[in-house]
Amino acid sequence: MSFAELLDYFEYNWEALLELTAEHAWMSFVALAVSIAIGFPLGLLLLGRPRIENFALTTAGILYTIPSLALLAILVPITGLGIETVVIALVLYSLLVIMRNVLMGLTSTPAELLDAAEGIGLNPRQVLWRVRMPLALPYFAGGIRVAGVSIIGMATLAAWVGAGGLGTPIFRGIAQIDFAQIFAGTILVFAIGVVFDLALALLERSLKKRMGVER
Numbered sequence: 001m002s003f004a005e006l007l008d009y010f011e012y013n014w015e016a017l018l019e020l021t022a023e024h025a026w027m028s029f030v031a032l033a034v035s036i037a038i039g040f041p042l043g044l045l046l047l048g049r050p051r052i053e054n055f056a057l058t059t060a061g062i063l064y065t066i067p068s069l070a071l072l073a074i075l076v077p078i079t080g081l082g083i084e085t086v087v088i089a090l091v092l093y094s095l096l097v098i099m100r101n102v103l104m105g106l107t108s109t110p111a112e113l114l115d116a117a118e119g120i121g122l123n124p125r126q127v128l129w130r131v132r133m134p135l136a137l138p139y140f141a142g143g144i145r146v147a148g149v150s151i152i153g154m155a156t157l158a159a160w161v162g163a164g165g166l167g168t169p170i171f172r173g174i175a176q177i178d179f180a181q182i183f184a185g186t187i188l189v190f191a192i193g194v195v196f197d198l199a200l201a202l203l204e205r206s207l208k209k210r211m212g213v214e215r
Contacts, residue, residue, distance in 0.1 A: 090154055148196045
């Protein structure tokens, strides 16, 4: 395959590729948002509860080891074909990263800072939101960025369950031995990943400034 053939494929199929890119990005965004909505509160809930923490992280770790295609095959009879199945699978894969980074961030606060906060009369809730949370922000952001990029890559499997996305040209290209389709889909997945990562990096920097962690 030549570079000219790849350009020709983009030129003649740009509308379809644009639609697939939008599907892929939306699917990834929804999965990441749900992962954060579930994983962040769970991480807070597990703080200071080592037995429950070990059980939750072990369970999430076991789910993470299940091959992605096998997980989709398990979910299809339950949730059917479509985006819902893919989102559920992506969320299950992302929970370990989100929860673990939340816990790492919250437990990384130096003991002397916690003692000082208690010494000036802050209650546990105030210590959590005024001391632990700002210092844990880099861990939160790092976990979200890792989860986001992973979700974008794994979302290519959505094509296997009829949910669209950029896995469609990739797997069609493999079946047809058409490298232009494979490379086109791969390049666009990479582009979405870069944009997601840059957007999350900018959001992290903005939050750090607002919380006084970075000036």
